[in-house]
Amino acid sequence: MSATTGQALMSLSYIAPTDQANLDTSGDVGFYKLGLEAKIEINANIKKLQLGCGGINGAGGCDIDIDNLSLSGNVTSSSADRASSDAVITNPFLEFAIKNPDSASTRNITGFRLSAEKIVGLLTAGTNNDTANGINSLSGYLVINGNGTAKTLAGNFGTHPGETIYTVVDTTSIPLCTSGCGPNSAVTVGYGTSNNTGLTIPSVNAPFTVTNAVVSGTRMKSANVAAVANIPNIAITTASGQLGARLDESACVIFVACVKDTFVKLNTSLNNLTANISFSENLGYIHNIPISSSGYLSLQSQAVHWPGAAEVAQTGWWLSMQDPINLGEISPQDSIDISGVFPQIATLLGQKLAEPEYKLALGLGDGINAIFGAGITKTVSPIDLTGNYVSLPLTDLILSSQEITPNCYGTLKFC
Template identity: 60%
Template sequence: MKTKLTTLKRALTGLCGLYCSWAVASSSLVELDDTQLSATQGQALLSLSYISPHDQYNLETRRAGGDSSIGFYKLGLEANVEINANVRKLQLGCGGLNGINGCDIDIDNLALSGLKTDANGNMLPMTSDERAASSAQLSNPFIEFAIKSPDQASLREVVGLRLSAEKVVGLLTAGTNNTEANGINSLSGYLKINGYGNAKTSAGVFGLKPGEVVNTVADTAFLGCTSGCDKNAGLTAGYGNAKNTGLKIPAMTAPFQINNAVVSGTRMTAANVGAIAQIPSIPITDQSGQLGVRLNSRVCGLGLICVQDTFIKLNTTVDNLTANINFSEGLGYIHNLPISSAMYLGLQNKQLRWPGAEEVANPGWWLSLQDTVNLGDISPRDQVDISSVYPQFAQILGEKLKEDQYKIKVSIINGLQAFFQQGITKNISPINMQGESVNIALKNLILDTQNVTPNCYGGMRFC
């Protein structure tokens, strides 16, 4: 009996304490009038906002070709949300609006985790355990509806929906390995890319194929010239001449830079981005080989020595040539996207510019990153064959050799050497290619730093 009374006493005491505390708190509450309420500031967990079709912040109605009847309703969560997630297969918009073949978004082995950076914001490597223990940060996530004719109940229509956050900080990866295309199969969306790297080119031989012909001039008006004497005698050098062996071009390392390259479209399978590469000084010596030469007119000296076909060896360098690189990189070769950006996943039945967005989203599912994604070092793993640019190089070199400071000047001694089948060896001042560039097209390169760190504990590749 004593035990029961003790238990009852404790229960009554607890209830009394709860009631008494509430009563004391209630008695201390002060009623506020409207003026006092309007002057009071606070923060709610949920926020609601509306942008009307006539609002100055309505980017859809203000853009050329936009729909002036669309308003936006937004429900936001005023909080920071942490998330670590793995999705084995993400497919959105398969068939339907954009055609029966394919999906708007199709990604295998998608993982979202925290991001490790240095003091300058550059991504640092993580172990699998570090990544699995981290979380991406979503600041103020929200859901937003695009409503056509929002002020007319009979005509009101939902034309778009997006899930978004004011900022997402984390590492988004796709795929499981960097040895073959895997991960992103197709993507509809918008992002800007920064990156840098070093393209290691393979050695080659210039002047052995059609198109690798240097059309230029030489100064044959030497003392003792009796025929074919011309300060601008036309000649061709390279392919097509029996005495041609070509010029050896050594392997080089060319640094390149990608600045704010925009990747945008529906059901993309590749990212087409441009980069500028600085080609190192190219040495050409008499040990590099020889170009067969044919003069347009036969040149004679002293009326005795006549030459039209010969070969030439050069001692010079080619400096300050740049390359415009067009990367057509399959999205399956891009695995790591470090994110620090406003981000949204939208679905719309027409082209639509969401509030705050830089781009116009295409119909269907659409993934957008508003701030530039810094991919960091994206050097190709393997050597790059640049022989496809040799015809462009031949044309540029031919024009440069027409300039007086680089022009090949033939002497009577050169004529004698050519006559006795010794060819011509000329020293030319370094050829400055400042302002000249060649175009290089590269496709589906394995990138050296795009290895995937699993977002799993232990040794699993995906979990």
């Protein structure tokens, strides 16, 4: 026997409630683990996966409800190639959570999980990317990474409620000004003024990133994911349009010619603006989940912190992937309307145009032009918005990268 070496096919282990490796805070749960020291290759399709319907989390729903679920190798080149590939499950194991493990009279099973040290493959749900389908509800834990480019629709700034700029201008250089002139003359610009056509904001391509976004909960139907987008510099020229301007107090020259309402045309650009995007995405629009992670599927009658897990599994069925899942390129398929952030831009512009570097200074020529209705044309240094953010909420976008490669031979979408 001493000359024999080898590896056990199966292994047994136990973590007592008092062991340092025990992460559960209840203090009375131990963990019994039966492991298989092997690699399993699998390619599987499940037409309908429903777990925990009714049950401990209430009637009228399922903890996990997924249509047309497929597990294969991470291959998307063709249906035939995917169907002939396998996911690899390394060292699978079964684990039990036992409450009061040292008491023969009161011990009981409070949960069990099917797990593995590593799962590598592609998990897909649903059959098409045109409508929400596939994941109907999910209880579990995922960490998501991704990146993409959001193309925005062109818009017209300054023509709707909220798109009003409140700032100040310097009118001290208007000669013979007898009233209403000063270094900080209050002015209202944009919506709510006369002679206002608004400014055309061009369509831009805004790259964004999703970094370690945690999606966790019970019977989730949507995922709330945060992303950061860097908005390209937005050029504003005299051809972009004009914003009406109204001085709070009329500026008068020798008590005769007074100006209160005029309009402004600008040559400038809005630089280095960042958008905090909050995606509220129906899980039915998430179809492709590439996996290279430890993970588990568990059922528990109380919240359990399984050994090695990053999160506490909640009551009922629970699906968890421990390592970040990189969804890759997740650009929205359609252009995005960003007019909802225009009021935020108006606030930022009001603050910036009051700063000495960007403040509009009106002189003799400006005063005369305004009096005769020609408006005011100004060139302003590019307005640096570094460190400033706008919030952009987005809901249920079709993602261009979520087309599904069927896990079937032939032309079937699901088999």
